[in-house]
Amino acid sequence: MSLLAQIALFLASAVIAIPLFRRFRLGSVLGYLVAGMLIGPAGFGLIQGNAATLQFAGFGIVLLMFVIGLELQPSRLWVMRKPIFALGSTQVLVTTLLLGAAAHALGFDWRAAVVIGFGLSMSSTALSLQLLAERGELGTSYGRAAFGTLLFQDLAVMPALALLPLLASGSAAPHAKAGPWLVLRLVGVFAVVVVGGRHALRPMLRIVARTRVTEAFTAAGLLVVVGTALLVGEAGLSTSLGAFLAGVLLADSEFRHELEASIEPFKGLLLGLFFITVGMGMNLRLALERPLLLISATLGYLVLKMVAVWTAGALAGLPPAARRGLAFTIGAGGEFAFLLFALASTSGILTAETAQRLTLVVSLSMVASPLSMALRSRFLPPPRRDARPFDNLDAGHPRVIVAGFGRFGQIVGRILRARNVAFTALDANPTQVDFLRNFGAQVYYGDASRLELLRAAHAEEAEILVLAIDDVEVSMRTAELVVRHFPHLKIFARARNRQHAFRLMDLGVRFQIRETLLSSLEMAVQVLEGLGAGKAVATEAARKFRLHDEQTLLAQQAIRDDREKLIQSGREAAEQLRHLFETDIAAEETNAGPD
Numbered sequence: 001m002s003l004l005a006q007i008a009l010f011l012a013s014a015v016i017a018i019p020l021f022r023r024f025r026l027g028s029v030l031g032y033l034v035a036g037m038l039i040g041p042a043g044f045g046l047i048q049g050n051a052a053t054l055q056f057a058g059f060g061i062v063l064l065m066f067v068i069g070l071e072l073q074p075s076r077l078w079v080m081r082k083p084i085f086a087l088g089s090t091q092v093l094v095t096t097l098l099l100g101a102a103a104h105a106l107g108f109d110w111r112a113a114v115v116i117g118f119g120l121s122m123s124s125t126a127l128s129l130q131l132l133a134e135r136g137e138l139g140t141s142y143g144r145a146a147f148g149t150l151l152f153q154d155l156a157v158m159p160a161l162a163l164l165p166l167l168a169s170g171s172a173a174p175h176a177k178a179g180p181w182l183v184l185r186l187v188g189v190f191a192v193v194v195v196g197g198r199h200a201l202r203p204m205l206r207i208v209a210r211t212r213v214t215e216a217f218t219a220a221g222l223l224v225v226v227g228t229a230l231l232v233g234e235a236g237l238s239t240s241l242g243a244f245l246a247g248v249l250l251a252d253s254e255f256r257h258e259l260e261a262s263i264e265p266f267k268g269l270l271l272g273l274f275f276i277t278v279g280m281g282m283n284l285r286l287a288l289e290r291p292l293l294l295i296s297a298t299l300g301y302l303v304l305k306m307v308a309v310w311t312a313g314a315l316a317g318l319p320p321a322a323r324r325g326l327a328f329t330i331g332a333g334g335e336f337a338f339l340l341f342a343l344a345s346t347s348g349i350l351t352a353e354t355a356q357r358l359t360l361v362v363s364l365s366m367v368a369s370p371l372s373m374a375l376r377s378r379f380l381p382p383p384r385r386d387a388r389p390f391d392n393l394d395a396g397h398p399r400v401i402v403a404g405f406g407r408f409g410q411i412v413g414r415i416l417r418a419r420n421v422a423f424t425a426l427d428a429n430p431t432q433v434d435f436l437r438n439f440g441a442q443v444y445y446g447d448a449s450r451l452e453l454l455r456a457a458h459a460e461e462a463e464i465l466v467l468a469i470d471d472v473e474v475s476m477r478t479a480e481l482v483v484r485h486f487p488h489l490k491i492f493a494r495a496r497n498r499q500h501a502f503r504l505m506d507l508g509v510r511f512q513i514r515e516t517l518l519s520s521l522e523m524a525v526q527v528l529e530g531l532g533a534g535k536a537v538a539t540e541a542a543r544k545f546r547l548h549d550e551q552t553l554l555a556q557q558a559i560r561d562d563r564e565k566l567i568q569s570g571r572e573a574a575e576q577l578r579h580l581f582e583t584d585i586a587a588e589e590t591n592a593g594p595d
Contacts, residue, residue: 069247
């Protein structure tokens with residue numbers, strides 16, 4: 001089969017498999033693996049050899065490591081140091097020891113046992129975070145713990161890939177590098193990359209960026225990745241390690257987001273190709289020969305790893321519910337195990353058959369991960385979100401209560417404080433509250449949609465409620481609560497859009513403003529002035545638009561549920577506005593007279 005035909009087959013299999021697996025929430029990684037299994041030698045045999053393709057697809061791993069490095073800013077690592085390094089290191093160490101001991105007990109030598117234990121300790125970042133996001137559990141205590149642990153696993157893969165030749169040097173592999181010099185090479189290459197990155201990479205990217213040629217910057221980004229990977233590879237270390245170092249060096253640079261956008265398409269395609277080729281290498285005949293052994297091995301792996309993760313969570317001080325949630329979330333294997341086992345096989349640490357069996361076990365565990373999380377939700381009590389209690393309100397007797405102290409509410413609060421108006425600020429996001437307190441803001445952690453909290457904030461005595469909550473449904477619950485229990489409290493509400501404004505108007509909220517209205521009007525004034533209009537003319541145009549829009553909003557309130565009438569009303573309002581401005585322009589031209 002020609003190369004072009006192989007490419008077409010790869011693309012066709014991905015186009016069919018990925019949407020199908022995403023439809024059943026099994027993840028794109030599994031889709032790629034199954035697609036490779038079907039078109040490979042063990043499936044329909046459409047493509048027989050995959051060695052050359054796998055070598056090319058390995059570049060996808062290099063690009064993945066670079067993008068991960070771009071995400072790991074030193075400041076971000078420091079803020080998350082406890083869940084990343086304390087919990088993450090404990091999880092990897094405990095899981096590696098337990099699974100490595102099990103492998104050694106099954107007859108593997110200590111080198112193979114270490115590689116097996118470490119490879120099986122890894123989890124799928126893409127699969128785990130996707131499942132958490134789909135279930136809305138990223139904000140739970142175990143969701144945050146899982147994110148930090150997965151981040152540490154990404155970091156741990158790098159030294160593992162670099163140290164793999166140390167284990168190979170003790171095996172029968174004739175091509176293995178001499179181990180004692182590895183640390184010296186690692187230190188030397190790291191120094192060269194760091195110094196070169198600071199004094200060569202950034203200046204080069206600045207020069208290319210000044211050309212404003214997108215293709216040139218994309219080429220420069222790929223050159224950074226490939227060049228650093230080759231430099232590290234020539235020293236006998238992992239090319240993925242080099243790409244990762246280059247990403248970390250550029251994580252705090254002004255080119256971070258543009259580099260990520262340039263690399264992302266190549267990374268996605270090549271990484272997908274890598275997983276397809278891994279799927280092609282899966283020996284399904286091994287599974288068919290001894291299916292009970294494969295199923296037993298997979299179940300045993302899942303049980304042992306979940307026990308290890310639960311133990312690591314206990315050692316790190318997580319509460320029982322968080323430990324259980326973490327165990328179910330990252331209890332399956334990850335895609336990095338495919339890479340580690342493949343490299344261990346080529347280095348002579350593992351036999352080809354063992355690597356293939358382990359790859360099948362990891363793949364089956366990933367397939368089982370969504371199912372295990374569904375069973376947890378079905379048979380175990382749902383995990384609680386952050387159990388932090390609401391603050392005790394001791395802010396005196398404010399005239400104003402600000403519900404929602406985000407970017408909108410903070411501006412209102414700062415002006416009130418500047419005018420010495422007493423107010424109480426409430427926000428239901430504990431991270432936001434802690435962050436604002438670092439800057440001296442007086443804000444309380446609490447949910448304004450709860451009656452007891454509003455009473456504790458002395459809503460009976462306050463005059464005004466500034467409703468600045470971002471979530472529309474929570475905003476409406478709060479407004480309904482205030483209208484019912486505190487009818488004297490005047491509500492000044494932030495509306496996300498016209499539909500939100502209509503719902504607030506139905507409750508009798510007389511003053512509500514869409515969050516982007518005033519900023520949009522101010523921008524329109526600036527644009528008109530930039531086009532040569534006078535300040536007074538531009539301001540008057542904005543004033544007339546706002547007045548017309550408010551009248552239109554009132555007129556559309558009664559018909560907002562009738563789509564046809566609403567569309568017709570919008571067209572009529574646009575025509576009225578156009579006619580209004582045409583009349584004004586004609587009057588301005590008449591008053592101006594001839595030059």
